[in-house]
Amino acid sequence: MKREDLVLTPQGIRFRNRIFPCSIGRSGVTSAKAEGDKATPIGVHRVTGLWYRADRLARPAGWARPIGPRDLWCDESDHAAYNHHCLAPLAASHEKMRRADPLYDVVLTTDWNWPDAVAGRGSAIFLHQWRRPGYGTEGCIAFARQDLLWILRHIGPGTKVIVPGPARLA
Structure with a gap:
């Protein structure tokens, strides 16, 4: 592990010799990820993209892509677009990237089960803003807004996100 990697620890994410408090999935960590298991x-996951709400904040990095009103992320296991960005309208189950709340004002996508998604293995494993400290996610890693903005200014596509097994988190 390098100081340029984002490494999950019991205290939070370690990155560049700092610890950033974070929230993880409500069900903890798993080696047998399944859609909807929380x-x-x-x-070891890699950052694949950076999305942001241009109507809510300035472009946070040169590689950031604005989230538009039609941007979705498909989470229907048997759909051809499973665990991929797509555009509305989409009849299949999906998450709206442009949310009313601030959780997805800035989103880092990862290569979990992507680009060749296996049905049912989980989708939309992102790094994003948390609701509040300690509030579990659906499987993502979430941070305070100011910490997420600091982190993304120091990373790029391909940055590793390392989630060790539970024995290493204890």
Whole structure:
């Protein structure tokens, strides 16, 4: 592990010799990730993209892509677009990237089960803003807004997000 990696620890994410408090999936971490299990997948994941709400904040980095009103993320396991960005209208189950709340004002996507998604193995494992400290996610890793903005200014596509097994988190 390098100081440029984002590494989950019991105290939060370690990055560049700092610890950032974070929230993970309500069900903890798992090596057997399944769609809807509310767990954060164990493994080494890579950052694949940066999305942001241009109507709410300035472009946070040169590689950031604005979230538009039609941007969605498909979470229907048997759909051809499963665990991929897509555009509305979409009849399949999906998450809206442009949310009313601030959770997805800034979103880092990862390569969990992407680009060749396996049906039912989990989708939309993102790094995003938390609701509040300690509030579990659906499987993502979530941060205070100011910490997320600091982190994304120091990373780029391909940055590793390392989620060790539960024994290493204890």
